Amino acid sequence: MKNKEKRxxxxxxxxxxxxxxxxxxxxxxxxxxxxxxxxxHTEGERAKNMLEEARIRIARILHCKSSEVFFTASGxxxxxxxxxxxxxxxxxxxxxxAVQGLPLAFVSQRSSLKDFAPKGxxxxxxxxxxxIEHSAVLEPIKYLLKEGKAEVSFIAPNEKGIINPxxxxxxxxxxxxxxxxxxxxxxxxxxxxxxxxxxxxREYKQKNPRVALGQNYPYFLVDACQSVCYEDVSIExxxxxxxxxxxxxxxxxxxxxxxxxxxxxxxxxxxxxGGQEGGLRSGTENVIGAVGFxxxxxxxxxxxxxESKRLTKLRDYAIKKILKEIPNTSLNGGLENxxxxxxxxxxxxxxxxxxxxxxxxxxxxxxxxxxxxxxAVSAAxxxxxxxxxxxxxxxxxxxxxxxxxxxxxxxSSSSLRITLGRNTKKSDxxxxxxxxxxxxx
Amino acid sequence: MKNKEKRxxxxxxxxxxxxxxxxxxxxxxxxxxxxxxxxxHTEGERAKNMLEEARIRIARILHCKSSEVFFTASGxxxxxxxxxxxxxxxxxxxxxxAVQGLPLAFVSQRSSLKDFAPKGxxxxxxxxxxxIEHSAVLEPIKYLLKEGKAEVSFIAPNEKGIINPxxxxxxxxxxxxxxxxxxxxxxxxxxxxxxxxxxxxREYKQKNPRVALGQNYPYFLVDACQSVCYEDVSIExxxxxxxxxxxxxxxxxxxxxxxxxxxxxxxxxxxxxGGQEGGLRSGTENVIGAVGFxxxxxxxxxxxxxESKRLTKLRDYAIKKILKEIPNTSLNGGLENxxxxxxxxxxxxxxxxxxxxxxxxxxxxxxxxxxxxxxAVSAAxxxxxxxxxxxxxxxxxxxxxxxxxxxxxxxSSSSLRITLGRNTKKSDxxxxxxxxxxxxx
Numbered sequence: 001m002k003n004k005e006k007r008x009x010x011x012x013x014x015x016x017x018x019x020x021x022x023x024x025x026x027x028x029x030x031x032x033x034x035x036x037x038x039x040x041h042t043e044g045e046r047a048k049n050m051l052e053e054a055r056i057r058i059a060r061i062l063h064c065k066s067s068e069v070f071f072t073a074s075g076x077x078x079x080x081x082x083x084x085x086x087x088x089x090x091x092x093x094x095x096x097x098a099v100q101g102l103p104l105a106f107v108s109q110r111s112s113l114k115d116f117a118p119k120g121x122x123x124x125x126x127x128x129x130x131x132i133e134h135s136a137v138l139e140p141i142k143y144l145l146k147e148g149k150a151e152v153s154f155i156a157p158n159e160k161g162i163i164n165p166x167x168x169x170x171x172x173x174x175x176x177x178x179x180x181x182x183x184x185x186x187x188x189x190x191x192x193x194x195x196x197x198x199x200x201x202r203e204y205k206q207k208n209p210r211v212a213l214g215q216n217y218p219y220f221l222v223d224a225c226q227s228v229c230y231e232d233v234s235i236e237x238x239x240x241x242x243x244x245x246x247x248x249x250x251x252x253x254x255x256x257x258x259x260x261x262x263x264x265x266x267x268x269x270x271x272x273x274g275g276q277e278g279g280l281r282s283g284t285e286n287v288i289g290a291v292g293f294x295x296x297x298x299x300x301x302x303x304x305x306x307e308s309k310r311l312t313k314l315r316d317y318a319i320k321k322i323l324k325e326i327p328n329t330s331l332n333g334g335l336e337n338x339x340x341x342x343x344x345x346x347x348x349x350x351x352x353x354x355x356x357x358x359x360x361x362x363x364x365x366x367x368x369x370x371x372x373x374x375x376a377v378s379a380a381x382x383x384x385x386x387x388x389x390x391x392x393x394x395x396x397x398x399x400x401x402x403x404x405x406x407x408x409x410x411x412s413s414s415s416l417r418i419t420l421g422r423n424t425k426k427s428d429x430x431x432x433x434x435x436x437x438x439x440x441x
Numbered sequence: 442m443k444n445k446e447k448r449x450x451x452x453x454x455x456x457x458x459x460x461x462x463x464x465x466x467x468x469x470x471x472x473x474x475x476x477x478x479x480x481x482h483t484e485g486e487r488a489k490n491m492l493e494e495a496r497i498r499i500a501r502i503l504h505c506k507s508s509e510v511f512f513t514a515s516g517x518x519x520x521x522x523x524x525x526x527x528x529x530x531x532x533x534x535x536x537x538x539a540v541q542g543l544p545l546a547f548v549s550q551r552s553s554l555k556d557f558a559p560k561g562x563x564x565x566x567x568x569x570x571x572x573i574e575h576s577a578v579l580e581p582i583k584y585l586l587k588e589g590k591a592e593v594s595f596i597a598p599n600e601k602g603i604i605n606p607x608x609x610x611x612x613x614x615x616x617x618x619x620x621x622x623x624x625x626x627x628x629x630x631x632x633x634x635x636x637x638x639x640x641x642x643r644e645y646k647q648k649n650p651r652v653a654l655g656q657n658y659p660y661f662l663v664d665a666c667q668s669v670c671y672e673d674v675s676i677e678x679x680x681x682x683x684x685x686x687x688x689x690x691x692x693x694x695x696x697x698x699x700x701x702x703x704x705x706x707x708x709x710x711x712x713x714x715g716g717q718e719g720g721l722r723s724g725t726e727n728v729i730g731a732v733g734f735x736x737x738x739x740x741x742x743x744x745x746x747x748e749s750k751r752l753t754k755l756r757d758y759a760i761k762k763i764l765k766e767i768p769n770t771s772l773n774g775g776l777e778n779x780x781x782x783x784x785x786x787x788x789x790x791x792x793x794x795x796x797x798x799x800x801x802x803x804x805x806x807x808x809x810x811x812x813x814x815x816x817a818v819s820a821a822x823x824x825x826x827x828x829x830x831x832x833x834x835x836x837x838x839x840x841x842x843x844x845x846x847x848x849x850x851x852x853s854s855s856s857l858r859i860t861l862g863r864n865t866k867k868s869d870x871x872x873x874x875x876x877x878x879x880x881x882x
Contacts, residue, residue: 073514075726080712136714271521273577283517286696
């Protein structure tokens, strides 16, 4: 390992450091508000108030009710609760869900989805999801599919990595309960037309009698973990019914995520216990983490616009330079509708000495080579770093959308994800590019 | 609220403050080891090493393999994974579980439990559990029961709050997959004969052919959240197959729990995603929290014996004084086999002015009255504070074990839990007792 001071971190999509202002606020809370928010005494009440204040701070930014904000331990947990909790709620009386502080025993008068089950067949909830979602979305859905608990329509992106709202429109049917589309992709940074998709869903609902019965399926789940630092992710703006954010992606606390669940959603918990978070997510509340999350979200949104502009410039500068100066490179995903901090380059025909050991492993060798030279970048998402044999399924999906002639390009295992962050300077990118040129030459 | 400096906190069973040494170690880690442990680069590798070091530190104390330690977000989550994950693994090929870093796709040669299903009937896993477990144990089990996914034998304690190993022995049968008994009760502090229960289970296994087929059911799940500060909770010592601890009960980090899963256990995940923690618990690992947990556990065990002695003296002093000086009081749970920090007193016939508004609400009024006078104590567990209408189910269970003549005592809604901790001094207890005398007189 080189001199630590000289290392350049360009993997902010994997994780962000904890902002010092967030850390400071958490340390302060830790001293005075460490009690259990469920306790009846003053210490408990003060902790509870602090927790609820954090919830209000978050709701203010997301334009939702504070009672619609649920704290979890991660984006992964939030996504699992959203997906498994909505599907599991099927076949149970409407309103047995735990949102809004309703006790689990609460049963509303509203009918359940089975009133709409196709005649003669058993009820199986239907999910629509893009093929390029994060594994925390795809894996719980694959689990439901495997178990026969859901049927699933997988929607492929176009070659620029964008999901067409019309392709979702075509798939919505009577038993569709959930549509899960990420706001921005974690690998190639493409920003999906969330508002248009919300419009398609709204239109379907307006024409569908389920609305009249208080069953406003399908629900729209938006994973906004990657976009929140750069885009307005308010519930209102996006038109989402369920929204997921993660502290580690916003320079915030580890082990804290949120799930926003709109008031009208029918959802049941995945895990059970003391009934905290309105029964949807049991376990003693992490007050310190919740406050840290609120602070991080405030900082991210407050500085978001300015930082977006700064990073967009840096991103475009670097992309242009790489494509121009390094032969046989191409950009994965379109340049339009792309996160300001995301660069994902396909190095298709690298012929460097140790780099073509075996077809499809180039990404990994590039990451490791750059690492030894002082740069932290990644091949695909961090979650798949350790199982990259198959390459990136996200890049494979956009390659499949291309004309057959170029299908042999194999970018899925020859690409680098370079993601910028608050500490990234132009000189860092210059340094990376000149190093890349030497490796690739 | 009184002057903040003068308040006395005696509710350490609900939560403990973060030890300054733990906070310091976490702050240190936060600065240098904030990367994603799944990343391939040096930053990721360093975070991964730090995480694995924390796992090793914990394993050393619990006398298990580090690969048997899984990080979660809470005791509640750990207990849910243990219970739902073991039951859900039934009917799936043995070894589809995710422990030991095995990929989820791994399928061993070993047969599944259905080979032992009673002829003619469908396979339903059987669980044995005490009636005085924490809600994070009882609620997932009740869920399985309600869904028809498990049958359950509930074991009542004797009047001293102790579970008789023989009563468990009687209930073990062919399809028993899980036996869940807490090490120490969170309300009345009674310590269960875990080793004897482990012996009963071991004996059953030795006589049962399932062992020969590599199916070592039933598994023994021990919730040691409350006991770990005062008792040796090593896997070896207790004879547990699954063990649960929580950071908030050991002066440690919020949002961090662990689940120890012995190597031979068949278990599947409850939530899905990037496949972290050997696939058993997806979601980016909380390195800072893991290190804080390891530090807190080390401190708790290192100082455990001395602190146990100190608190036992204080506890016995206070119990004796209360029972002697306050009329109509009794101790809930026996004095033997009791946590050093737990005092749980029944105030059976309080006649104070505002205290007998309604039968069964005395506990709550006492807690609130004491709170206004500067003391933080609790009625039952914090998790049930906000739904105390029905009183404590733990105290109700030990009352039911008494002779019928005293059944009318209603201690379940007339008791106080007073739990001591590292900052508790004798003068705090003297002060509490003299205040109690004034209230009760």
